[in-house]
Amino acid sequence: MTEPAGTTATDPGDVPVQLLAPDGRRVDHPDFAFTGTDAEIAAHLRDMVLTRRIDTEATALQRKGELGLWPPLLGQEAAQIGSARATRDPDLVVPSYREHGVAWCLGVDPIDLLGTFRGTDMVDWPSRPDGFHLYSFVIGTQTLHGVGMAMALQREHRVGNDDAAANGAVVVYFGDGATSQGDVNEAFVFAASANAPVVFFCQNNQYAISEPTSLQSRIPLYRRAAGFGFPGVRVDGNDVLAVQAVTTWALERARRGGGPVLVEAFTYRMGAHTTSDDPSKYRTRDEEGEWGARDPIARVKAYLLSVGAIDQAWLDDLAAESEALAERLRAGCLALPEPLLADQWSNVYATTPDRLVRQREEYLAYEASFAEEAR
Amino acid sequence: MSTMTMAKALNAGLRRALADDPKVLLAGEDIGRLGGVFRITEGLQAEFGEDRVIDSPLGEAGIVGTAVGLALRGFRPVVEIQFDGFVYPAFDQIVSQVSRMRFRSHGRLGVPMVVRIPYGGGIGAIEHHSESPEAYFAHTPGLKVVTPSNPLDAYWMIQQAVADDDPVIFFEPKRRYHEKGEVDVEAEPLPLYSARVVTPGTDATLLTYGPMVRTCVQAAVAAAEEGRSLEVVDLRSLSPLDDEAVFASVRRTGRAVVVHEAVGTLGLGAELAARIQQECFYELQAPVLRVTGYDLPYPPSRVEDGYLPDLDRVLDAVDRSLAH
Ligand SMILES: Cc1ncc(C[n+]2csc(CCOP(=O)(O)OP(=O)(O)O)c2C)c(N)n1
Ligand SMILES: [Mg+2]
Numbered sequence: 001m002t003e004p005a006g007t008t009a010t011d012p013g014d015v016p017v018q019l020l021a022p023d024g025r026r027v028d029h030p031d032f033a034f035t036g037t038d039a040e041i042a043a044h045l046r047d048m049v050l051t052r053r054i055d056t057e058a059t060a061l062q063r064k065g066e067l068g069l070w071p072p073l074l075g076q077e078a079a080q081i082g083s084a085r086a087t088r089d090p091d092l093v094v095p096s097y098r099e100h101g102v103a104w105c106l107g108v109d110p111i112d113l114l115g116t117f118r119g120t121d122m123v124d125w126p127s128r129p130d131g132f133h134l135y136s137f138v139i140g141t142q143t144l145h146g147v148g149m150a151m152a153l154q155r156e157h158r159v160g161n162d163d164a165a166a167n168g169a170v171v172v173y174f175g176d177g178a179t180s181q182g183d184v185n186e187a188f189v190f191a192a193s194a195n196a197p198v199v200f201f202c203q204n205n206q207y208a209i210s211e212p213t214s215l216q217s218r219i220p221l222y223r224r225a226a227g228f229g230f231p232g233v234r235v236d237g238n239d240v241l242a243v244q245a246v247t248t249w250a251l252e253r254a255r256r257g258g259g260p261v262l263v264e265a266f267t268y269r270m271g272a273h274t275t276s277d278d279p280s281k282y283r284t285r286d287e288e289g290e291w292g293a294r295d296p297i298a299r300v301k302a303y304l305l306s307v308g309a310i311d312q313a314w315l316d317d318l319a320a321e322s323e324a325l326a327e328r329l330r331a332g333c334l335a336l337p338e339p340l341l342a343d344q345w346s347n348v349y350a351t352t353p354d355r356l357v358r359q360r361e362e363y364l365a366y367e368a369s370f371a372e373e374a375r
Numbered sequence: 376m377s378t379m380t381m382a383k384a385l386n387a388g389l390r391r392a393l394a395d396d397p398k399v400l401l402a403g404e405d406i407g408r409l410g411g412v413f414r415i416t417e418g419l420q421a422e423f424g425e426d427r428v429i430d431s432p433l434g435e436a437g438i439v440g441t442a443v444g445l446a447l448r449g450f451r452p453v454v455e456i457q458f459d460g461f462v463y464p465a466f467d468q469i470v471s472q473v474s475r476m477r478f479r480s481h482g483r484l485g486v487p488m489v490v491r492i493p494y495g496g497g498i499g500a501i502e503h504h505s506e507s508p509e510a511y512f513a514h515t516p517g518l519k520v521v522t523p524s525n526p527l528d529a530y531w532m533i534q535q536a537v538a539d540d541d542p543v544i545f546f547e548p549k550r551r552y553h554e555k556g557e558v559d560v561e562a563e564p565l566p567l568y569s570a571r572v573v574t575p576g577t578d579a580t581l582l583t584y585g586p587m588v589r590t591c592v593q594a595a596v597a598a599a600e601e602g603r604s605l606e607v608v609d610l611r612s613l614s615p616l617d618d619e620a621v622f623a624s625v626r627r628t629g630r631a632v633v634v635h636e637a638v639g640t641l642g643l644g645a646e647l648a649a650r651i652q653q654e655c656f657y658e659l660q661a662p663v664l665r666v667t668g669y670d671l672p673y674p675p676s677r678v679e680d681g682y683l684p685d686l687d688r689v690l691d692a693v694d695r696s697l698a699h
Contacts, residue, residue: 119499137460139433210405211404282408341674
């Protein structure tokens with residue numbers, strides 16, 4: 001007997017959609033095209049370079065002891081910038097915890113991000129727009145929230161209107177490892193059942209900490225969608241043009257009322273899982289080198305230089321802007337306001353119960369007793 | 376006798392459990408090739424193979440639920456939950472299945488499983504990485520809940536937990552992973568579900584466990600300098616509680632202060648206070664006091680030092696107890 005279809009046989013869709021080759025050549029795809037201008041591509045390059053600078057600075061700040069932890073996005077800039085730039089009002093964006101590039105595109109001040117990892121703050125930030133949800137650290141949990149938000153959009157009549165500009169959809173981010181969680185699979189079921197306007201954006205960066213994607217799935221992840229009854233597309237996650245084209249298509253389809261799509265951005269976590277991780281324990285230098293040659297930033301730069309859309313002076317300006325941003329981050333990190341334990345009782349409930357009010361007062365009295373002793 | 380960290384002691388205990396019983400299996404996220412994010416299982420996959428030390432897909436319900444099936448077929452799974460805050464996806468399996476398989480099957484089916492959970496704060500972590508969820512499990516009939524406070528206990532308790540025919544939730548105080556202690560691998564261990572007096576004293580009893588044992592011992596040392604004699608009892612087992620050891624100590628001193636990181640409301644301190652007032656009412660010189668985490672979600676790490684019980688808060692409670 002032969003293997004039933006859909007198990008081990010390869011499929012044309014396994015080859016990721018690509019519109020910009022690693023050497024900077026634009027390539028055609030039968031189904032997807034990038035319709036933006038070179039100026040827009042240059043804007044993407046700027047986003048990617050600045051995001052990487054934020055990332056390397058945050059890693060450096062962790063090394064200096066100024067942050068407790070940092071999960072680097074290094075290598076995933078194209079997946080994040082390309083998808084985030086496909087969103088627009090009234091779309092809703094639901095990140096996981098590595099979406100610093102998405103946060104950047106949505107207008108979050110990167111200094112605010114640092115507060116979470118410095119331990120001065122939870123995950124809401126003064127600069128966070130309403131359409132950008134909190135970071136989530138429990139793997140997969142946010143996919144269900146994203147589907148619920150999409151169900152809300154349906155009930156708010158923001159889906160399938162003739163006036164396309166009034167329509168919105170949700171894009172929710174998660175990793176390859178997350179696809180094994182029950183929550184994510186339930187999110188797929190609920191999204192399909194409700195035909196909810198949600199784009200599941202899976203950054204397959206090849207690892208869940210030390211575990212390779214092959215441990216989570218025997219088939220390419222994008223193909224999981226078929227079993228739940230909606231389309232899946234695998235895109236070259238290191239190709240910002242392809243990511244934007246595919247995500248734009250998926251979002252427009254969802255906004256029209258076409259239902260969910262799973263986008264698998266095939267990419268690579270070039271850095272460690274977090275600053276606490278040591279990838280040399282579970283992957284080879286050769287592998288890192290292979291993916292290094294597919295760097296998402298290098299190909300955009302090569303393309304723009306080859307067509308003369310940017311020049312060395314443009315790049316020098318960007319480098320200067322990057323350094324200024326890094327300096328702002330360093331100073332901003334150190335200047336983050338220290339939290340007070342006394343403030344932590346305020347937001348447990350909408351109205352703080354008496355017992356908690358008293359507990360806080362007892363805490364304050366206890367603290368004050370030290371001040372008295374010191375006098 | 377050798378000196379080792381709690382992390383190494385757990386590793387050595389797990390190695391011995393794997394070597395002693397071919398039915399023992401380990402499973403969890405990143406525990407094989409990487410040896411776990413805290414390296415508790417370092418080297419064990421290389422030594423015992425991928426069949427016995429399993430890198431699981433990323434799903435806690437799956438890890439625990441499949442361990443139920445393995446246990447029902449005679450294996451002894453020891454599963455690792457990567458951090459305290461990530462056990463909740465498996466909560467249904469633990470509370471509705473693991474804990475009551477024996478009860479549901481007229482005692483015919485047991486689930487001899489160990490769920491290892493690094494727990495507690497004090498490590499400057501982001502949210503979900505510093506929680507103390509032990510009371511949820513201790514509240515559940517059918518589960519046993521233990522927690523070592525030092526390398527020696529860690530070495531023996533993990534092996535005793537594996538050997539138990541009932542499910543054991545094994546809480547590892549992650550902030551003490553790298554503290555060293557003497558481990559005698561030949562000595563006869565204490566029974567698993569017994570408390571230990573770590574510092575004898577006469578004026579008041581500190582009842583504590585896991586990461587707070589060291590804090591309480593330091594408090595006892597500080598109190599001794601002021602002429603106060605505190606007895607520190609390391610509970611070791613939270614379910615079942617070693618009632619007799621607790622009552623014996625409280626009867627001697629007449630005063631009890633319970634110390635834990637977990638929030639106070641409906642925590643172990645509440646249960647201990649209730650039992651003590653029922654059994655030792657006439658010997659008590661003061662109400663049982665609690666020093667615990669405040670009734671808040673775990674706060675940002677920059678304020679965790681104030682959130683967690685420390686030496687000063689323990690001594691403050693002792694003062695209040697003695698003032699009665
Ligand atoms: C429910 C849960 N279990 C375990 C963890 C610990 N953990 C944090 S990140 C991670 C791997 C996630 O991998 P993936 O989904 O691929 O995302 P990536 O980190 O690669 O972006 C794990 C296991 C967690 N945060 N939540
Ligand atoms: Mg991943």
